[in-house]
Amino acid sequence: MRSQHDDLSIRCVDLTKQFGDHTAVDRLTFSASAGTVTGFVGGNGAGKTTTMRMLLGLISPTSGRALVAGRPYVEHDEPRRVVGASIDGPGAHPARSAIEHLRIIATAAGLPRHGVEPVLDKVGLTASAGRKVGTFSMGMLQRLALAGALLADPPILILDEPVNGLDPAGILWMRGLLSELAGEGRAILVSSHLLAELAEVADRIVVIHEGRLLADDTLTNLLAGRSSSFEELYFELVGGGRAEGVSA
Amino acid sequence: MTNLVRAELRALRTSPTTWSLLLAVAAIGVLGTVAPLIASDAVPAHFVSDRGIQEALHGAAAGVGLVIVVGVVGMAGEWRWGQATQTFITTPVRRRVVGAKLLVHAGLGALFGVVAAAASLATAWGWYRNEGMALPLDRSAVWLTLAGCVLVSMLFGPLGVAIGALVRNVVAAVAGVLVWQIIVEPTLFAASPSVFRWLPGIASFAIRRQPDEHMLGVAPALVVVGGLLAAMIVAGTLAVERRDVTA
Numbered sequence: 001m002r003s004q005h006d007d008l009s010i011r012c013v014d015l016t017k018q019f020g021d022h023t024a025v026d027r028l029t030f031s032a033s034a035g036t037v038t039g040f041v042g043g044n045g046a047g048k049t050t051t052m053r054m055l056l057g058l059i060s061p062t063s064g065r066a067l068v069a070g071r072p073y074v075e076h077d078e079p080r081r082v083v084g085a086s087i088d089g090p091g092a093h094p095a096r097s098a099i100e101h102l103r104i105i106a107t108a109a110g111l112p113r114h115g116v117e118p119v120l121d122k123v124g125l126t127a128s129a130g131r132k133v134g135t136f137s138m139g140m141l142q143r144l145a146l147a148g149a150l151l152a153d154p155p156i157l158i159l160d161e162p163v164n165g166l167d168p169a170g171i172l173w174m175r176g177l178l179s180e181l182a183g184e185g186r187a188i189l190v191s192s193h194l195l196a197e198l199a200e201v202a203d204r205i206v207v208i209h210e211g212r213l214l215a216d217d218t219l220t221n222l223l224a225g226r227s228s229s230f231e232e233l234y235f236e237l238v239g240g241g242r243a244e245g246v247s248a
Numbered sequence: 249m250t251n252l253v254r255a256e257l258r259a260l261r262t263s264p265t266t267w268s269l270l271l272a273v274a275a276i277g278v279l280g281t282v283a284p285l286i287a288s289d290a291v292p293a294h295f296v297s298d299r300g301i302q303e304a305l306h307g308a309a310a311g312v313g314l315v316i317v318v319g320v321v322g323m324a325g326e327w328r329w330g331q332a333t334q335t336f337i338t339t340p341v342r343r344r345v346v347g348a349k350l351l352v353h354a355g356l357g358a359l360f361g362v363v364a365a366a367a368s369l370a371t372a373w374g375w376y377r378n379e380g381m382a383l384p385l386d387r388s389a390v391w392l393t394l395a396g397c398v399l400v401s402m403l404f405g406p407l408g409v410a411i412g413a414l415v416r417n418v419v420a421a422v423a424g425v426l427v428w429q430i431i432v433e434p435t436l437f438a439a440s441p442s443v444f445r446w447l448p449g450i451a452s453f454a455i456r457r458q459p460d461e462h463m464l465g466v467a468p469a470l471v472v473v474g475g476l477l478a479a480m481i482v483a484g485t486l487a488v489e490r491r492d493v494t495a
């Protein structure tokens with residue numbers, strides 16, 4: 001299955017999205033390659049989620065290209081086997097149980113049903129598998145969304161703020177999981193506002209501001225010759241005071 | 249496509265709403281049949297005329313309005329809890345999703361129609377017997393009325409899906425459909441039957457053989473409802489394919 005796609009990476013080329021006359025993503029070019037965790041950072045409204053939606057075929061780019069495994073998302077026959085995504089939460093009906101939600105996804109995607117239990121186990125939701133999603137806490141919703149992403153064991157992962165809502169133990173667990181998944185050769189693009197946490201897991205960092213690329217390098221290179229932390233570097237890059245508002 | 253149909257069926261089957269609406273359709277079929285019969289002061293000969301039979305079995309059609317609602321919720325509901333994101337991540341060629349829903353809701357419409365028809369038929373049969381008459385089961389008026397009800401139900405399920413694809417807000421779409429069916433069309437038809445018999449809901453009454461001399465014939469009525477369905481499917485599918493999915 002995987003040998004079909006020799007290029008197991010995520011790639012944006014001159015990617016642009018305009019909502020009306022507002023440019024949310026502006027000629028963005030970067031890539032995230034196999035075996036690495038790429039941290040995707042930028043302030044509120046910087047364009048991270050919009051970029052990820054374009055990579056997932058949910059939003060059509062105004063111009064430029066958004067490629068996963070060398071092709072636009074829509075051109076993959078079985079996209080869930082290529083890319084796993086956690087974005088907008090699990091997308092489950094609140095009256096449905098976690099396990100039923102995943103079974104419906106598995107059925108639609110043509111995946112074997114017996115893959116559902118292991119993935120619930122992997123995200124630590126086995127005990128809550130039969131509970132209605134409407135009763136889930138924020139951290140449990142995050143875990144369920146991640147379970148959906150991992151369902152088909154894809155070589156590429158796109159995760160929008162996956163640690164948001166996780167407790168300290170959960171954050172630590174996610175750090176281990178991301179390293180493990182990247183260690184298995186996956187390409188992982190993960191957005192987060194927790195810079196210190198991201199610095200712990202990310203091999204590479206992509207910083208955007210008002211839809212534009214500010215930095216794209218390994219953390220080691222970015223911090224080379226400096227005594228500052230990643231957080232300080234970030235504020236230098238975006239050039240803002242700490243009380244800066246949402247980019248319009 | 250088969251996987252999508254199976255997933256849709258699975259979602260419908262595991263939703264309590266589906267089953268409660270099916271029960272509601274059966275209940276409406278019984279009540280909608282028995283209430284007018286009890287209220288009627290017609291002479292016995294009327295009840296065995298074609299028109300009397302059509303009136304008696306008219307209750308079979310009452311659940312059809314609910315079929316549209318199920319279709320609307322089945323499609324527009326995707327945007328309610330963010331399921332759309334997951335659905336289109338699984339199936340980025342979005343017309344396949346719409347296609348699977350259209351098929352499944354045609355089937356569900358048939359099921360609802362058959363349940364309503366069976367409830368109405370059984371109720372009418374019992375009432376006739378109780379009144380010392382016999383429902384003439386060998387008459388085409390019986391079967392054509394019931395078949396019309398099932399057919400309309402089969403068309404209205406996918407129509408609901410198409411409406412839901414166009415209007416993504418579940419509450420607005422359902423309210424719009426109900427107001428249109430219950431208030432707008434009957435009012436216009438009462439004002440000018442010869443013009444407004446071409447409205448789709450009124451045309452569906454003709455397919456269901458509602459006794460009324462102003463109705464269209466079955467064939468033009470089928471063209472009206474079928475044409476509307478086709479146009480709505482095209483418009484709804486295009487809307488789903490083109491619009492950005494943002495949460």
Ligand SMILES: Nc1ncnc2c1ncn2[C@@H]1O[C@H](COP(=O)(O)OP(=O)(O)OP(=O)(O)O)[C@@H](O)[C@H]1O
Pocket residue numbers: 019024042043044045046047048049050051247248492494
């Ligand atoms: N559907 C939409 N219509 C109009 N504007 C939009 C839409 N979606 C996003 N935007 C705008 O695009 C810009 C980028 O938004 P986006 O959600 O990608 O930011 P983000 O980096 O994910 O922010 P956050 O850290 O707050 O999640 C914002 O200005 C936002 O208002």
Ligand SMILES: [Mg+2]
Pocket residue numbers: 048049050160
């Ligand atoms: Mg975001």
